[in-house]
Amino acid sequence: xxxxxxxxxxxxxxxxxxxxxxxxxxxxxxxxxxxxxxxxxxxxxxxxxxxxxxxxxxxxxxxxxxxxxxxxxxxxxxxxxxxxxxxxxxxxxxxxxxxxxxxxxxxxxxxxxxxxxxxxxxxxxxxxxxxxxxxxxxxxxxxxxxxxxxxxxxxxxxxxxxxxxxxxxxxxxxxxxxxxxxxxxxxxxxxxxxxxxxxxxxxxxxxxxxxxxxxxxxxxxxxxxxxxxxxxxxxxxxxxxxxxxxxxxxxxxxxxxxxxxxxxxxxxxxxxxxxxxxxxxxxxxxxxxxxxxxxxxxxxxxxxxxxxxxxxxxxxxxxxxxxxxxxxxxxxxxxxxxxxxxxxxxxxxxxxxxxxxxxxxxxxxxxxxxxxxxxxxxxxxxxxxxxxxxxxxxxxxxxxxxxxxxxxxxxxxxxxxxxxxxxxxxxxxxxxxxxxxxxxxxxxxxxxxxxxxxxxxxxxxxxxxxxxxxxxxxxxxxxxxxxxxxxxxxxxxxxxxxxxxxxxxxxxxxxxxxxxxxxxxxxxxxxxxxxxxxxxxxxxxxxxxxxxxxxxxxxxxxxxxxxxxxxxxxxxxxxxxxxxxx
DNA sequence: CCCCCTTTGAAGCCG
DNA sequence: CGGCTTCAAAGGGGG
Numbered sequence: 001x002x003x004x005x006x007x008x009x010x011x012x013x014x015x016x017x018x019x020x021x022x023x024x025x026x027x028x029x030x031x032x033x034x035x036x037x038x039x040x041x042x043x044x045x046x047x048x049x050x051x052x053x054x055x056x057x058x059x060x061x062x063x064x065x066x067x068x069x070x071x072x073x074x075x076x077x078x079x080x081x082x083x084x085x086x087x088x089x090x091x092x093x094x095x096x097x098x099x100x101x102x103x104x105x106x107x108x109x110x111x112x113x114x115x116x117x118x119x120x121x122x123x124x125x126x127x128x129x130x131x132x133x134x135x136x137x138x139x140x141x142x143x144x145x146x147x148x149x150x151x152x153x154x155x156x157x158x159x160x161x162x163x164x165x166x167x168x169x170x171x172x173x174x175x176x177x178x179x180x181x182x183x184x185x186x187x188x189x190x191x192x193x194x195x196x197x198x199x200x201x202x203x204x205x206x207x208x209x210x211x212x213x214x215x216x217x218x219x220x221x222x223x224x225x226x227x228x229x230x231x232x233x234x235x236x237x238x239x240x241x242x243x244x245x246x247x248x249x250x251x252x253x254x255x256x257x258x259x260x261x262x263x264x265x266x267x268x269x270x271x272x273x274x275x276x277x278x279x280x281x282x283x284x285x286x287x288x289x290x291x292x293x294x295x296x297x298x299x300x301x302x303x304x305x306x307x308x309x310x311x312x313x314x315x316x317x318x319x320x321x322x323x324x325x326x327x328x329x330x331x332x333x334x335x336x337x338x339x340x341x342x343x344x345x346x347x348x349x350x351x352x353x354x355x356x357x358x359x360x361x362x363x364x365x366x367x368x369x370x371x372x373x374x375x376x377x378x379x380x381x382x383x384x385x386x387x388x389x390x391x392x393x394x395x396x397x398x399x400x401x402x403x404x405x406x407x408x409x410x411x412x413x414x415x416x417x418x419x420x421x422x423x424x425x426x427x428x429x430x431x432x433x434x435x436x437x438x439x440x441x442x443x444x445x446x447x448x449x450x451x452x453x454x455x456x457x458x459x460x461x462x463x464x465x466x467x468x469x470x471x472x473x474x475x476x477x478x479x480x481x482x483x484x485x486x487x488x489x490x491x492x493x494x495x496x497x498x499x500x501x502x503x504x505x506x507x508x509x510x511x512x513x514x515x516x517x518x519x520x521x522x523x524x525x526x527x528x529x530x531x532x533x534x535x536x537x538x539x540x541x542x543x544x545x546x547x548x549x550x551x552x553x554x555x556x557x558x559x560x561x562x563x564x565x566x567x568x569x570x571x572x573x574x575x576x577x578x579x580x581x582x
Numbered sequence: 583c584c585c586c587c588t589t590t591g592a593a594g595c596c597g
Numbered sequence: 598c599g600g601c602t603t604c605a606a607a608g609g610g611g612g
Binding site for chain 1: 586587588589590591592593594595
């Protein structure tokens with residue numbers, strides 16, 4: 001949330017833009033450099049591409065770099081191209097945000113299964129598949145095209161969609177939208193809701209039609225707030241409803257927000273009326289006092305009964321019983337996660353790879369390749385989500401989930417014994433990058449747009465607000481993977497970060513961008529070694545398979561840090577290798 | 583069966 | 598205030 005402040009959470013709009021611009025300018029010292037850097041990147045990339053890409057035509061790869069899409073079909077390419085072109089034009093016109101994103105809002109209404117934030121709400125498998133559809137929607141035209149060919153059309157899916165879950169989504173969303181508005185202070189009356197969305201007649205917020213939505217986006221650069229709505233929809237469509245409220249649970253946390261009804265109607269109309277009905281599992285429909293209270297998970301948390309009164313208080317470490325009872329409220333998704341959700345299916349479809357790790361790498365790359373505008377969208381979405389989340393779950397704090405995760409991933413293991421660590425290390429280094437190589441489109445992508453700065457969002461929310469350019473620069477080299485990324489975890493003790501861990505991690509972290517904890521960047525060998533990462537490729541991917549583009553470095557973005565990182569990268573080019581543990 | 587892996591970002595915790 | 602850690606999604610792979 002602090003970030004919000006920076007961005008001026010409330011007013012996303014114009015200010016954001018301004019800010020973002022500023023950032024860029026401020027960014028470090030050098031805008032000009034950035035530009036040059038971009039060029040370099042392009043060059044580098046192209047060179048890399050050529051080198052790396054044996055199979056795929058270099059030309060393709062190049063193009064791919066410029067376009068976000070990965071291995072799009074020819075059609076998709078063109079579409080994309082057009083799409084971007086339009087975006088550019090619009091930008092030029094003066095509106096950053098004007099670019100039409102997510103044309104497919106229509107799909108938004110997917111029924112989602114359960115509240116995304118609830119752990120319980122896990123999607124059924126079908127749901128997941130379902131998700132795939134989502135991206136097509138979101139996706140830019142190009143992608144959609146692709147999708148069609150390869151995967152079932154969304155429409156089909158939608159049909160398939162189980163009636164079961166969706167109901168939740170619907171309602172939940174509404175709240176999002178409304179809240180998402182500008183600031184939605186908890187107390188904010190519905191009236192504040194963005195006018196755009198509100199129904200003129202009733203004054204009630206209405207769900208934007210897909211068609212309507214898209215327009216909004218482009219329209220108001222300044223009115224970021226307004227955008228929020230669309231975004232929220234967008235998100236949902238992606239697969240999971242952003243904030244779905246437990247079916248029964250809180251249906252009306254904010255009764256005032258009539259949106260629900262309207263929205264639901266929309267959805268229902270699109271999908272099936274049935275959807276509206278609450279699913280059986282809705283646990284506490286009635287019982288829930290606070291919106292914040294979420295129903296316990298249907299699946300995961302059996303106990304799910306109601307949430308103890310304390311819930312909104314957020315008991316940090318309740319007894320087990322309590323924990324069980326407490327619904328697990330998930331963290332709001334950050335920009336990247338949102339992006340992942342959206343794009344994952346696409347990437348998967350394009351690539352043969354199925355492993356999430358590999359896909360995520362690609363996604364990470366793509367993320368960097370996104371234009372700021374695009375990223376900005378996600379940042380905003382994320383911001384809105386956070387806001388919404390906060391409203392929905394006022395008492396919730398991220399810490400509530402600490403320790404809840406199954407096991408804390410890495411660290412937990414018994415601790416930071418060196419042994420453990422070594423173990424872990426073995427896998428880390430592996431690069432999952434898919435052999436498909438093409439899958440990920442390279443970076444520069446819209447590059448053309450890149451110049452334009454400012455990600456509003458960046459300014460707003462994301463601290464990182466990255467300038468894509470930087471990242472790109474780094475990319476080329478980055479073959480490396482991040483070795484250490486998780487290494488620290490080993491060291492650190494699960495419960496609390498162990499000091500030792502920190503130290504070790506620090507090395508990595510240092511390399512890493514400022515904001516991001518993870519060091520995605522390649523670290524100097526020495527450092528790595530300390531961490532132990534042994535780069536063993538557990539799943540070795542043939543080099544050939546790897547594309548440079550895919551490998552892009554992690555997150556360079558972050559302003560100042562970037563530069564430094566940047567240098568690092570160069571110095572240390574690939575680490576694919578890894579070094580043996582210390 | 584569960585965790586790991588991987589990505590970025592946000593938030594929390596700790597010093 | 599800075600650094601480090603945890604968690605969010607996702608799904609094949611591995612133990």
